[in-house]
Amino acid sequence: xxxxxxxxxxxxxxxxxxxxxxFPSLYKLFEKGKLTDQFAVIGVARRPLTNEEFQQSxxxxxxxxxxxxxxxxxxxxxxxxxxxxxxxxxxYAVLKKMANDLxxxxxxxxxxxxxxxxAPEFFGTIALHLKEDGLTDxxxxxxxxxxxxxxxxxxxAKELNKQIRTAFSEKEIYRIDHYLGKEMVQNIEVIRFANAxxxxxxxxxxxxxxxxxxxxxLGVEERGRYYENSGALRDMVQNHMLxxxxxxxxxxxxxxxTEEIRSEKVKVLRALRSIDGEDVKEFFVRGQYGAGTIDGHxxxxxxxxxxxxxxxxxxxxxxxxxxxxxxxxxxxxFYIRTGKRMEAKSTKIIIQFKDIPMNLYYRPEEPxxxxxxxxxxxxxxxxxxxxxxxxxxxxxxxxxxxxxYANKGMNGYNTPESYEKLLYDCMRGDATNFTHWDExxxxxxxxxxxxxxWENTVEEHFPNYAAGTMGPKCADELLxxxxxFWWPIS
Ligand code: BG6
Numbered sequence: 001x002x003x004x005x006x007x008x009x010x011x012x013x014x015x016x017x018x019x020x021x022x023f024p025s026l027y028k029l030f031e032k033g034k035l036t037d038q039f040a041v042i043g044v045a046r047r048p049l050t051n052e053e054f055q056q057s058x059x060x061x062x063x064x065x066x067x068x069x070x071x072x073x074x075x076x077x078x079x080x081x082x083x084x085x086x087x088x089x090x091x092y093a094v095l096k097k098m099a100n101d102l103x104x105x106x107x108x109x110x111x112x113x114x115x116x117x118x119a120p121e122f123f124g125t126i127a128l129h130l131k132e133d134g135l136t137d138x139x140x141x142x143x144x145x146x147x148x149x150x151x152x153x154x155x156x157a158k159e160l161n162k163q164i165r166t167a168f169s170e171k172e173i174y175r176i177d178h179y180l181g182k183e184m185v186q187n188i189e190v191i192r193f194a195n196a197x198x199x200x201x202x203x204x205x206x207x208x209x210x211x212x213x214x215x216x217x218l219g220v221e222e223r224g225r226y227y228e229n230s231g232a233l234r235d236m237v238q239n240h241m242l243x244x245x246x247x248x249x250x251x252x253x254x255x256x257x258t259e260e261i262r263s264e265k266v267k268v269l270r271a272l273r274s275i276d277g278e279d280v281k282e283f284f285v286r287g288q289y290g291a292g293t294i295d296g297h298x299x300x301x302x303x304x305x306x307x308x309x310x311x312x313x314x315x316x317x318x319x320x321x322x323x324x325x326x327x328x329x330x331x332x333x334f335y336i337r338t339g340k341r342m343e344a345k346s347t348k349i350i351i352q353f354k355d356i357p358m359n360l361y362y363r364p365e366e367p368x369x370x371x372x373x374x375x376x377x378x379x380x381x382x383x384x385x386x387x388x389x390x391x392x393x394x395x396x397x398x399x400x401x402x403x404x405y406a407n408k409g410m411n412g413y414n415t416p417e418s419y420e421k422l423l424y425d426c427m428r429g430d431a432t433n434f435t436h437w438d439e440x441x442x443x444x445x446x447x448x449x450x451x452x453x454w455e456n457t458v459e460e461h462f463p464n465y466a467a468g469t470m471g472p473k474c475a476d477e478l479l480x481x482x483x484x485f486w487w488p489i490s
Contacts, residue, residue, distance in 0.1 A: 181419060211335045239435070317337070
């Protein structure tokens with residue numbers, strides 16, 4: 001492996017994300033030799049902790065996530081802690097001194113990654129201080145990694161962007177969308193562009209519709225406060241769902257560089273038909289879960305969750321129909337749906353091909369299935385192609401068969417896997433799997449119009465789906481009126 005000396009400062013180092021994803025991912029990189037001895041991490045957070053206590057929390061977090069951790073002591077010795085006040089220059093001065101010392105001690109060539117894994121209201125303040133208090137004054141590279149939510153709507157995202165752009169250029173900003181780190185999301189491009197059999201069919205002449213589902217079993221858990229101000233549209237659609245759609249719909253880039261891929265994704269988002277005002281209810285539906293049963297356990301409804309308003313109008317489920325107005329996709333609906341407290345934890349993409357021009361095998365009792373290409377993003381990883389073949393020992397009868405490929409890297413969901421990839425990309429300076437400002441802005445301007453309508457009309461039918469189901473009836477009707485239905489995801 002190449003050597004990528006780096007000093008990483010993690011703001012929010014005592015938080016959930018750092019413990020569940022970042023530390024285990026860094027350990028994996030260390031174990032694989034992708035992180036050499038030339039690295040140091042400064043954990044930054046408010047609470048007072050000694051370096052030893054912080055290192056202990058690193059060890060605990062790695063041990064919880066990873067079975068084999070032989071080099072844990074050595075790994076943890078690279079971690080240091082700074083108890084920080086995000087608004088106080090004096091505190092940044094201490095941090096700066098610490099950073100400079102570690103830079104020298106570990107020969108880090110002045111390379112710095114600032115990772116903001118904390119409440120977004122401080123993103124702007126921190127970026128400004130980093131610049132003003134001299135922390136971004138380095139010989140090497142400086143990069144800012146920023147977690148979602150990137151703003152609350154287009155306006156606030158612009159404001160936030162303006163603030164971070166005072167200290168970092170667009171090239172130095174790595175906006176995380178962890179879906180872009182998922183193995184099978186990255187595989188979409190390879191499946192499309194490395195095969196002769198798909199790309200010629202990948203258009204409105206042969207595809208009837210595309211369905212993207214990302215369902216979760218979990219409810220909002222402890223995140224009621226955040227979620228009440230977000231809802232599924234902002235939490236999942238603005239970022240993850242639209243990113244998957246962009247990858248499915250983009251033109252083949254002229255080469256596999258960050259700029260070329262991004263510019264193709266941006267074109268898709270620009271071609272996305274904007275849904276406004278009265279049209280919103282034709283194209284988008286929302287849901288909120290009520291009490292129900294999951295795995296034999298009774299679970300409460302969304303309005304009974306901690307920190308949630310008893311009359312909350314927040315959606316925990318969204319289904320929508322997207323149209324991409326360009327030559328390739330005119331007339332092909334992209335249906336998306338996502339929600340909490342659904343029947344299964346699953347992310348799948350189903351590409352439904354058009355029917356053949358004439359069905360020689362028509363039998364009313366056994367209608368021919370259309371061809372489907374299923375991309376399993378998680379928890380299983382793989383692809384399935386649904387075809388029709390001859391039924392054994394019967395003439396002139398077609399029966400559905402499946403060609404299956406299981407990606408052997410099977411990681412299940414919630415593994416640190418995608419963060420491992422994204423962190424390494426950031427160290428190498430590869431921003432391909434991060435979202436550019438143009439994508440963020442276009443996505444917000446699309447979802448803002450829908451939020452606007454939803455926030456101004458109380459949904460009287462909430463809650464409208466029981467926990468443990470595949471969402472409200474209106475989501476099925478959305479497809480039925482076009483003559484389609486959601487293909488089962490299991
Ligand atoms: C996050 C959302 O971005 O994605 C969460 O904020 C959601 O609400 C999560 O649970 C889903 O990610 P994954 O990788 O488990 O599908």
